Amino acid sequence: MLDLLLSAALVAPLPAPAALLASRESARLDTAALYAEHCAKCHGTNGDGKGTADLDRPARSFLDGGYSYGNTRKAVLRSVTYGIPGTPMPAFAETLGEEERTALADFVIAMGPKGTVVEPGASQIAIEDVPRVVHGMMPAIPGGPSREPRSLVVGFPNGTTLRYARTRGTLDAVYVGQFLDRRDWGGRGGSPLEPLGTLTWKRGEDFANADQCTSKDGKLLARSIRGAHVIGQGVRLDFTLTDADGQRVGGGQEFLGFVEVNGIPVGMRTIVSVGRADAPVDYPDAAGDPIGTLEVDGEVASEVRRAGDGVLVLDFRAARGVRTLIHASEWTEALAEAVLASLLQKKEGN
Numbered sequence: 001m002l003d004l005l006l007s008a009a010l011v012a013p014l015p016a017p018a019a020l021l022a023s024r025e026s027a028r029l030d031t032a033a034l035y036a037e038h039c040a041k042c043h044g045t046n047g048d049g050k051g052t053a054d055l056d057r058p059a060r061s062f063l064d065g066g067y068s069y070g071n072t073r074k075a076v077l078r079s080v081t082y083g084i085p086g087t088p089m090p091a092f093a094e095t096l097g098e099e100e101r102t103a104l105a106d107f108v109i110a111m112g113p114k115g116t117v118v119e120p121g122a123s124q125i126a127i128e129d130v131p132r133v134v135h136g137m138m139p140a141i142p143g144g145p146s147r148e149p150r151s152l153v154v155g156f157p158n159g160t161t162l163r164y165a166r167t168r169g170t171l172d173a174v175y176v177g178q179f180l181d182r183r184d185w186g187g188r189g190g191s192p193l194e195p196l197g198t199l200t201w202k203r204g205e206d207f208a209n210a211d212q213c214t215s216k217d218g219k220l221l222a223r224s225i226r227g228a229h230v231i232g233q234g235v236r237l238d239f240t241l242t243d244a245d246g247q248r249v250g251g252g253q254e255f256l257g258f259v260e261v262n263g264i265p266v267g268m269r270t271i272v273s274v275g276r277a278d279a280p281v282d283y284p285d286a287a288g289d290p291i292g293t294l295e296v297d298g299e300v301a302s303e304v305r306r307a308g309d310g311v312l313v314l315d316f317r318a319a320r321g322v323r324t325l326i327h328a329s330e331w332t333e334a335l336a337e338a339v340l341a342s343l344l345q346k347k348e349g350n
């Protein structure tokens, strides 16, 4: 009797392989059906972002994997559950159960390249819904800045990573893709990091130190980054300025954020620096003739110049000590509009 009970207990929990396969199969088919019913009209039947719905902004393609709202499974599930406010992406918290939403999140993740979505806890550092700042050692960039033990690396949910050298206060590189991996390089020189994204910009000689400050007579000041703070979707860097004698002559803040132009994030750095009363600070001249202007209420607020490869410089006439660097190679009307909107919004916020 006991034997019988035991063997029944051992056998009962194991479903027959055929039943197991059938239930897996139907679960998969259900998810595909759910996708077709709830998502395909915007994101396309095959996930290419080309649905039949008429939208004021395109739905994401899931095929290339670039997630703007966080590269973790949790972040994707969050987009599905709560939607993306201010965009046509609806919330499914009411329409679908948690199991269905989780299955759909996994379903769309599986459409993209392997490895775009990471799980925190591995050595890989993930970014969820707000920017993230990491300090550590970054490797040399071939043909660019050298290995930097005092790096400050800022990652944004839209997949952009900015790499600074803290003691020089220079932006050395920009990457797009995944964020960082912690590497074991033998424990020398701080916490070793490995950028995982694709290098899209590196500091070169033609950049003309446009993000540095000078004294009144044009001598470069040392700009050292003291701290970094995440504020909403942006990041603020605090820096001090010292002259060649090591005298502290001023300081300031750099604000990092993005404006969106046709659905593409364009990086924007606004540097605000202040000198001592007897030692005003300035910025190195951006070379070349203006390629455009930024107008506010029909008046020129700033001329636009190039600061080398793919970066535009705006110096505001009415605001001494403020310089904005924009990571774009052309100054278009759409970009001007987006920059203006972001500046006005900032003013209102104050």
Ligand code: HEC
Residues within 6 Å of the ligand: 035, 038, 039, 040, 041, 042, 043, 053, 055, 057, 058, 059, 060, 066, 067, 068, 069, 070, 076, 077, 079, 080, 084, 087, 088, 089, 090, 092, 104, 105, 108
């Ligand atoms: C009415 C149109 C519409 C429907 C229906 C819709 N989406 Fe979206 N979805 C969008 C748009 C538009 C965006 C892009 C928002 C943006 O980036 O501006 C988006 C973005 C997303 C994102 C975020 C991608 C990222 O970049 O991080 C996910 C995930 C997503 N959708 C999943 C789904 C799933 C799963 C469904 C079905 C359950 C669904 N969507 C249904 C329009 C839609």
